[in-house]
Amino acid sequence: MxxxxxxxxxxxxxxxxxxxxxxxMWIWPSIDDDYLAKYHLTKTDSFHEDMEGMSYTEVAQFFLDTFPDLDLTLEEVMDEWMDMAYDKYMTQVxxxxxxxxxxxxxxxxxxxxxxxxxxxxxxxxxxxxxxxxxxxxxxxxxxxxxxxxxxxxxxxxxxxxxxxxxxxxxxxxxxxxxxxxxxxxxxxxxxxxxxxxxxxxxxxxxxxxxxxxxxxxxxxxxxxxxx
Structure with missing residues (x-):
């Protein structure tokens, strides 16, 4: 024993x-980069550190607060991330x-x-x-x-x-x-x-x-x- x-x-x-x-964890930096590029957003130097520990919902709200020109709802942000991550989680994790x-x-x-x-x-x-x-x-x-x-x-x-x-x-x-x-x-x-x-x-x-x-x-x- x-x-x-x-x-x-x-x-x-x-x-x-x-x-x-x-x-x-390797999944998320690439999703962040693809998402930021799609909406022409620029991340700060402390971007990932600032989000550390936040819940999925809190991270989505952090995006909306950090990028006020992002004309999306909280649910739309979370759903889009889910679509981007889901297949990788199901097949590669x-x-x-x-x-x-x-x-x-x-x-x-x-x-x-x-x-x-x-x-x-x-x-x-x-x-x-x-x-x-x-x-x-x-x-x-x-x-x-x-x-x-x-x-x-x-x-x-x-x-x-x-x-x-x-x-x-x-x-x-x-x-x-x-x-x-x-x-x-x-x-x-x-x-x-x-x-x-x-x-x-x-x-x-x-x-x-x-x-x-x-x-x-x-x-x-x-x-x-x-x-």
Whole structure:
């Protein structure tokens, strides 16, 4: 049985989705660039950093606020992004290395498994079905379903509540600083996960998190970093 310091007193595992549970962050920069080019918009230097952690709905509102000449409704922006991303999620996204085996082991140990994501709920649900893993999770929630996106703890607290687990007994896996902060603000321990998209922020991730892994096999091998 897998027993490590990281898992002591842990009754539930909560995953962020993009960049943490699945390898999908590569999709969004190209969508942003195509979308901006289509409407002749110019992004700021801090564009992606400013959006970090926001829910899908909040990001759409951020676009409308940042580009006031964009004559579209919130729903039109979100629907267009969905059309641009959907096929890639259904056919090209894969689970992060080692995460499937890790989830199965945690379920064998009786731990609850949840997802707290910033992505749109339809995209989340359909992606989990496409990967044939939807039955592995006890709670799946989007930050679009709570008052505020990450770094607010709202979505993490909702998932913990639905699973009937106190925040201090939850272990969060996250790939970006704002997500890590959301887990910490919820009173949970957080393990940062390596991902190509957020690798330039590795030092910041390590300063905020309790643990750091390159992939989920690090947990079994006990080669993760205790921070």
């Amino acid at each position: 897998l027993q490590t310091k990281m898992l002591e007193d842990v009754e539930a595992i909560i995953f962020d989705m993009d960049g943490t549970l699945i390898d999908s 894969e689970l992060k290395e080692g995460v499937h085996d890790f989830i199965l082991e945690m379920r064998r140990q009786g731990k609850k498994i949840g997802i707290a994501t910033s992505n749109a709920r339809k995209l989340v649900d359909d992606t989990l079905r496409a990967l044939e893993v939807e039955g592995l999770f006890d709670s799946v929630r989007s930050a679009c379903e709570v008052a505020a996106g990450k770094p607010s703890p709202d979505v993490y607290l909702l998932v913990a509540k639905e699973m009937g687990v106190h925040p201090e007994n939850c272990l969060v896996f996250e790939d970006v600083p704002m997500g890590i902060l959301a887990g910490k603000n919820a009173g949970m321990r957080v393990c940062a996960v390596d991902d190509d998209f957020s690798r330039p922020q590795e030092d910041k991730k390590k300063k905020l998190a309790d643990y750091y892994i390159q992939d989920y096999y690090d947990i079994k091998k006990e080669t993760y970093e205790v921070l």
